[in-house]
Amino acid sequence: MNTYDTYVILFRGLSVGDHNFHWTVDGKFFEKEDYSGITGADISVDLVLEKTEKHMKLNFDAYGELIIPCDRCLAPLSVDIDAQRSLIIKESEEGEIDDDDMVVVSRSEHQLQTAPWIREMILLSLPMKNVHDKGDCDAEMIKKLEDMSNGGETISFE
Numbered sequence: 001m002n003t004y005d006t007y008v009i010l011f012r013g014l015s016v017g018d019h020n021f022h023w024t025v026d027g028k029f030f031e032k033e034d035y036s037g038i039t040g041a042d043i044s045v046d047l048v049l050e051k052t053e054k055h056m057k058l059n060f061d062a063y064g065e066l067i068i069p070c071d072r073c074l075a076p077l078s079v080d081i082d083a084q085r086s087l088i089i090k091e092s093e094e095g096e097i098d099d100d101d102m103v104v105v106s107r108s109e110h111q112l113q114t115a116p117w118i119r120e121m122i123l124l125s126l127p128m129k130n131v132h133d134k135g136d137c138d139a140e141m142i143k144k145l146e147d148m149s150n151g152g153e154t155i156s157f158e
């Protein structure tokens with residue numbers, strides 16, 4: 001079973017104009033992700049697909065929260081997500097290369113799988129460092145980590 005079917009858009013049948021899509025992303029969405037630290041999510045994703053005669057423009061907007069381990073104490077930490085991303089979908093047979101903001105589809109393609117773009121948008125919006133507010137970390141865990149690092153190598157989360 002492919003749980004990502006929900007994120008597929010059959011674009012051939014869409015008329016010229018704006019089309020709205022909405023999804024709610026939970027922790028399962030990230031299960032296949034290499035970044036396996038994610039233990040939960042409640043993220044609302046909106047997509048406005050603007051179709052013209054020449055191309056399609058996809059405007060994604062995501063907001064909600066992601067649960068990941070704190071960089072300092074490893075206990076679950078809720079991180080606010082507020083992410084946007086725009087993509088242009090172009091049809092071409094010339095073998096043009098995709099780049100970050102443009103995706104080329106061939107005339108034989110009729111669907112777009114948006115899940116990888118949504119995942120990437122959310123993960124890229126995460127700050128470099130995710131830690132609890134001062135004093136909110138799991139003190140016991142920090143002590144354990146410190147004891148471990150005293151034994152030899154220093155664990156660095158930088």
Ligand SMILES: [Zn+2]
Pocket residue numbers: 070071072073074075131132136137138
């Ligand atoms: Zn912490």
